[in-house]
Amino acid sequence: MAVSTVYTAQSLHSTCSISTPTKTHLGIQQRQVLFFSKKTNRGRVRGGEIRCSGDTIVIGLAADSGCGKSTFMRRLTSVFGGAAEPPKGGNPDSNTLISDTTTVICLDDYHSLDRTGRKVEGVTALDPRANNFDLMYEQVKALKDGIAVDKPIYNHVSGLLDPPELIKPPKILVIEGLHPMYDQRVRDLLDFSIYLDISNDVKFAWKIQRDMAERGHSLESIKASIEARKPDFDAYIDPQKQYADAVIEVLPTQLIPDDNEGKVLRVKLIMKEGVKYFSPVYLFDEGSTVSWIPCGRKLTCSYPGIKFAYGPDTYYDHEVSVLEMDGQFDRLDELIYVESHLSNISTKFYGEITQQMLKHSDFPGSNNGTGLFQTIVGLKIRDLFEQITASKASATLEATKA
Numbered sequence: 001m002a003v004s005t006v007y008t009a010q011s012l013h014s015t016c017s018i019s020t021p022t023k024t025h026l027g028i029q030q031r032q033v034l035f036f037s038k039k040t041n042r043g044r045v046r047g048g049e050i051r052c053s054g055d056t057i058v059i060g061l062a063a064d065s066g067c068g069k070s071t072f073m074r075r076l077t078s079v080f081g082g083a084a085e086p087p088k089g090g091n092p093d094s095n096t097l098i099s100d101t102t103t104v105i106c107l108d109d110y111h112s113l114d115r116t117g118r119k120v121e122g123v124t125a126l127d128p129r130a131n132n133f134d135l136m137y138e139q140v141k142a143l144k145d146g147i148a149v150d151k152p153i154y155n156h157v158s159g160l161l162d163p164p165e166l167i168k169p170p171k172i173l174v175i176e177g178l179h180p181m182y183d184q185r186v187r188d189l190l191d192f193s194i195y196l197d198i199s200n201d202v203k204f205a206w207k208i209q210r211d212m213a214e215r216g217h218s219l220e221s222i223k224a225s226i227e228a229r230k231p232d233f234d235a236y237i238d239p240q241k242q243y244a245d246a247v248i249e250v251l252p253t254q255l256i257p258d259d260n261e262g263k264v265l266r267v268k269l270i271m272k273e274g275v276k277y278f279s280p281v282y283l284f285d286e287g288s289t290v291s292w293i294p295c296g297r298k299l300t301c302s303y304p305g306i307k308f309a310y311g312p313d314t315y316y317d318h319e320v321s322v323l324e325m326d327g328q329f330d331r332l333d334e335l336i337y338v339e340s341h342l343s344n345i346s347t348k349f350y351g352e353i354t355q356q357m358l359k360h361s362d363f364p365g366s367n368n369g370t371g372l373f374q375t376i377v378g379l380k381i382r383d384l385f386e387q388i389t390a391s392k393a394s395a396t397l398e399a400t401k402a
């Protein structure tokens with residue numbers, strides 16, 4: 001049946017269309033509703049069907065394991081205020097984090113093979129054959145359409161697939177994990193996508209630090225696990241960065257010749273041009289090529305100092321703007337000096353980036369470009385969300401007037 005008019009009902013918090021041939025006004029339509037299910041977001045009206053699409057925006061965050069996704073998610077959630085918690089009263093090993101505005105689901109939950117299954121089949125978790133992309137697509141689409149889903153849980157403690165958990169459509173759904181941009185159907189549902197591109201040397205250093213200190217793994221077993229994953233990482237995970245709207249690339253510093261300590265990092269924020277609702281951040285002058293050493297009277301820098309760069313470039317044949325920071329901050333409160341030279345940062349007040357960075361100074365990467373750029377991307381996502389919401393609201397208003 002053809003959709004002929006747009007229906008808005010305050011109780012539904014979504015935009016709904018009715019397949020009736022007559023153009024009707026809100027009051028009449030409310031009398032026409034015969035049945036409506038909030039679970040499926042569908043119902044019947046006299047002479048037709050009602051279908052609602054939700055207001056959920058979907059963000060994809062791709063990276064290999066141990067590359068800072070959880071840290072990034074904590075920064076993003078904090079931009080919206082409120083803490084993110086696992087679903088109340090649910091599975092204690094749930095991978096989901098829910099706050100007032102955001103729900104973060106981990107795509108490991110769509111592993112179709114559990115740990116034993118992968119061993120038997122001889123595949124890694126990065127291999128598409130170990131993941132259920134049909135279900136991932138159906139459930140992300142349902143949530144985007146405002147429909148709750150029973151999502152499976154992959155239990156990282158037991159290595160088994162646990163009974164599903166109910167996920168309701170949030171304002172912002174973040175799908176984070178190995179493959180948010182691998183399947184074109186899922187990719188097409190994303191309103192914005194991010195790839196955390198950690199160079200091999202840095203990834204190795206982070207993994208050793210975490211898996212040895214926190215998980216009791218030996219150096220040899222960590223090396224073996226990284227080597228075993230590498231071919232599948234190169235084949236299935238890394239290529240997704242070509243689709244990302246923003247890439248945070250983490251490399252060894254260039255400020256220390258032949259550095260092999262991996263403590264000082266050079267971080268690039270690669271921002272695609274022409275993405276709807278996203279205007280890349282710039283330093284001093286949009287579109288110019290800039291190199292800036294901010295150390296001196298207003299920014300304290302110990303060895304090896306700090307260097308920023310900004311300029312246009314191409315990335316996988318796309319036009320991009322790249323902002324780069326090499327080095328680390330000695331005093332986070334002085335970050336305001338750098339912040340005041342950046343534009344298009346989508347802050348709500350002067351110094352918001354600095355405030356966010358100070359608030360989470362204990363998070364990994366708070367003194368370097370990883371923390372700074374993750375915070376900036378968080379602010380850009382808030383801005384994108386506000387723009388999409390405003391544009392949907394005005395489209396609905398126009399449609400009800402028609």
Ligand SMILES: Nc1ncnc2c1ncn2[C@@H]1O[C@H](COP(=O)(O)OP(=O)(O)OP(=O)(O)O)[C@@H](O)[C@H]1O
Binds near residue numbers: 210371
């Ligand atoms: N910006 C950073 N600077 C330094 N170390 C970092 C940074 N981000 C993450 N790490 C290190 O990497 C480890 C993994 O980070 P995090 O838990 O955020 O990654 P993840 O991608 O969510 O991992 P997983 O998918 O395996 O759960 C941290 O314990 C920390 O040691």
Ligand SMILES: O=C(CO)[C@H](O)[C@H](O)COP(=O)(O)O
Binds near residue numbers: 064108126157159178
């Ligand atoms: O790449 C991963 C994503 O986090 C994990 O290795 C994958 O999910 C398998 O988990 P586990 O090692 O706990 O069985």
